[in-house]
Amino acid sequence: MTVLLQVDNLVKKFGGVTAVNGVGFPVLKGEIFSLIGPNGAGKTTMFNLISRVLPVTSGTITLDGNDITRTAPHRIAPLGMGRTFQNLAVFKHASVVDNLLVGRHSHMKTSVLGGLLFGPTTRAAERAHRKRVEEIIDFLEIQHVRDVPVGALAYGLQKRVELGRALATEPKLLLLDEMVSGMNAEETEDIARFILDLKEELEITVMMIEHDMGIVTDISDHIAVMNFGERIAYGTPDEIRADPHVIEAYLGHKLQEDTEAVH
Template sequence: MTALLTVENLSKRFGGLQAVADVNLSVAAGEICSVIGPNGAGKTTLFNMISGVLRPSGGRIVYDGIDLKTLSPWRYAAAGIGRTFQNLALFKHGTVVENILTGRHTHLRSNVFDAVIFFGRTRKEEVAARQRVEHIIEFLEIEHIRDAVVGTLSYGQQKRVELARALACEPKILLLDEMVSGMNQEETEDIARFVLDIRDELGITVLMIEHEMRIVMDISDRVHVLNFGRKIAEGTPDDVKRDPAVAEAYLGRQRAETLARAGA
């Protein structure tokens, strides 16, 4: 399969702290890939570099044939990189529809004069944007809250709105940062189903950070494991599950060895 995203020897320093060190990974078009690791492993820093929030200290990121070092961060969404955040980044006083519409900004070509007149191209873009938003609302099954003010919604509902906004930019690759954190079992299962549908029905490649191992093992094609900023393992979910380095990273060496002996 063709790699849509390739990370080569990627590093990030914050003063004397090496948050990410020489990480290599690739994501093929049409894959669901997960990045896992203990707290502080560098997962979100990695995502921040891929999505343009942070500039790498070293290495490079190639997305769809483009070296992202040559691209201004504000152009990432237009290039097809969508993202959700671990900490919600919604407009709490806006409605669900209004929040999702902000994801259409990269597709608007009208200038300020067109907007004042609100005719021709501007009107067509507005109609097209709202049609797209309604399709996403139906896809994510949030019709019943479409007109609700986001700040009045539950945490799980707000997470779904943030996912909707990311889809509104029509990404080729979607970065999901801890989508199911704080969700109950039913909400978690819904998100897992939506992630599969996003790949299978919308044709969007997915790269996700996730602590919920059940989801990682159930829906991922490949898993990359970080610890202390370095990649320590990669492979299929089954490969990673059996890797002693992964068990040690999560459990500590002594407990991992004890469990390994018990399993033997």
């Protein structure tokens, strides 16, 4: 399969602290890829490096054949990368539709004068952006709250809106940072279904950080495991489950509890 994202020997230092130390892995086009590890392992720092929120100390990041290691953050969305954040980053006083329209910003080519005059070209572009937003609303099954201020929605629906805004950027690669954190079982199942649909229906490659090992092992094609800023394992879910380094660093406690529960 084609490699969409390639991370090679990535290093990030904060003063004398090395938060990411020589990490590398491929993300294949059309797959669901998970990055896991204990708290403080460096996962979110990796996302911040890949999405260019943080500058890289050394190493390279390649997206769809283009070196983006030094690319400015505001140029990442037009190159085909979208992202959600660990903490909700929605506009709570704006409606669902308006939040999703913000995600269309990188595709808006209207000039200031064109916007003021609101001529035929501008009106056509506006209709196209709104049509795309309505398609995303239908995909995420949030038609019933499309005009509601996002701050008035339940947490799980706010997460869907944030996902929708990232989808509005039309990403090739979508980074999801702990999408199901704080959700109940039903909300988690809904998000898992949407992530699978992103891959299968929209053909979007998904890279996610997640602590819920159920969703990780159920829907991931490949998993990379980090601990203390280093990559300690990479493979399929079955390979990761059986890796002794992973069991010791991350899964051992949970696997032991699950085994005791069975017996």
